[in-house]
Amino acid sequence: MVDGINNHTRFIVDLRRHMWMSGIEVELRRLIWQIAVVGKYISAKIHESNRKLAGFKNVYGEDQLALDRISDDILKNMLRNSGFVREYASEEQEDIITIGQGQEQYIVTADPVDGSSLVDTNLAIGTIIGIHRNSIFDCGKNSMVAALYITYGPLITMIYSAGKGVHEFVLDREGEYVLSEENIRLNERGSIFSPGGLRKDWTDSHHRYIDKLEADGYKLRYSGGFVPDINQVIIKRGGLFTYPALKKSPQGKLRLLFELQPMAFIVEQAGGMATDGKDDILSLKVNSVNQRSPIYIGSRTEVTMAREFLSQ
Ligand code: AFP
Numbered sequence: 001m002v003d004g005i006n007n008h009t010r011f012i013v014d015l016r017r018h019m020w021m022s023g024i025e026v027e028l029r030r031l032i033w034q035i036a037v038v039g040k041y042i043s044a045k046i047h048e049s050n051r052k053l054a055g056f057k058n059v060y061g062e063d064q065l066a067l068d069r070i071s072d073d074i075l076k077n078m079l080r081n082s083g084f085v086r087e088y089a090s091e092e093q094e095d096i097i098t099i100g101q102g103q104e105q106y107i108v109t110a111d112p113v114d115g116s117s118l119v120d121t122n123l124a125i126g127t128i129i130g131i132h133r134n135s136i137f138d139c140g141k142n143s144m145v146a147a148l149y150i151t152y153g154p155l156i157t158m159i160y161s162a163g164k165g166v167h168e169f170v171l172d173r174e175g176e177y178v179l180s181e182e183n184i185r186l187n188e189r190g191s192i193f194s195p196g197g198l199r200k201d202w203t204d205s206h207h208r209y210i211d212k213l214e215a216d217g218y219k220l221r222y223s224g225g226f227v228p229d230i231n232q233v234i235i236k237r238g239g240l241f242t243y244p245a246l247k248k249s250p251q252g253k254l255r256l257l258f259e260l261q262p263m264a265f266i267v268e269q270a271g272g273m274a275t276d277g278k279d280d281i282l283s284l285k286v287n288s289v290n291q292r293s294p295i296y297i298g299s300r301t302e303v304t305m306a307r308e309f310l311s312q
Helices: 015-021 026-049 067-082 116-121 204-215 226-235 256-269 300-311
Strands: 085-090 106-114 125-132 144-152 156-161 167-171 177-181 192-195 240-243 273-275 295-298
Touching: 015 026, 015 167, 015 177, 026 067, 026 106, 026 125, 026 144, 026 156, 026 167, 067 085, 067 106, 067 116, 085 256, 106 256, 116 125, 125 226, 125 256, 144 226, 144 256, 156 226, 156 256, 192 204, 192 226, 204 300, 226 240, 226 256, 226 295, 240 300, 256 273, 256 295, 273 300, 295 300
Parallel strands: 085 106, 192 240
Antiparallel strands: 106 125, 125 144, 144 156, 156 167, 167 177, 240 295, 273 295
């Protein structure tokens, strides 16, 4: 039971209780909990920024940190103090950095504020986290143990998977993450598509694939924020997000480690698929922190169809 009324008593399953009931091991659930708490601080910083993103100078002409940098610092400091994290890799850092003593179990990857260029428009943005046990310079299948993302929209929501299904929590007015959707499963096929990149830069095979989705009646839903765009595929129980190989950038735009692996982990756990057009995203070996990859992610029907079109 999620949030039911029984004998006039309201039972709420919060994040900590849910992870405990799911049998997630203690250090991992504490780590996920702490990252979820950081989401509250990042959300406060988004409000404080009052939609003025980078600023770099405040009204007094003093240097100011961008939202991305501040959020990265908050996250890094929290992870350093957690005692569970050995290394940290972030979109905001050039390289992977050591933050533990060496015996800690986990390596965390982060895109602290994805879609920050949308802040001024007041569209949803998010935080994306991957949690690895082994070296991140492997494929996600071998190294990942959990992933989560937080969406800062009209509501603040957190979706996580630690390999035991995909679950959504909403941050309530008391500051508690309360379970709202348990064991989310994507349908075999959805009805929305979210295609990145400019049409003129698409390859012919990608063009043909998108034409097919349009002809089949898929509705266009693209905000320019990876987190809300993937989130709607998950919450609507299907559909497709793609940021393809472009003629001038065959690796596309999105980063394997910070954006694609965590979302692929979650979507696969929800019964969907994620591919670069040929191979599964989680089977791609990471060679560098800033590695990019094309992506087709969502329901099985659409992702399988993408593979077929791209192989022609
Ligand atoms: P920003 O973090 O610079 O806003 O980029 C967002 C993003 O990495 C990802 O969230 C979007 O899916 C993608 O870029 C959108 O890219 P386009 O602006 O090329 O559509």
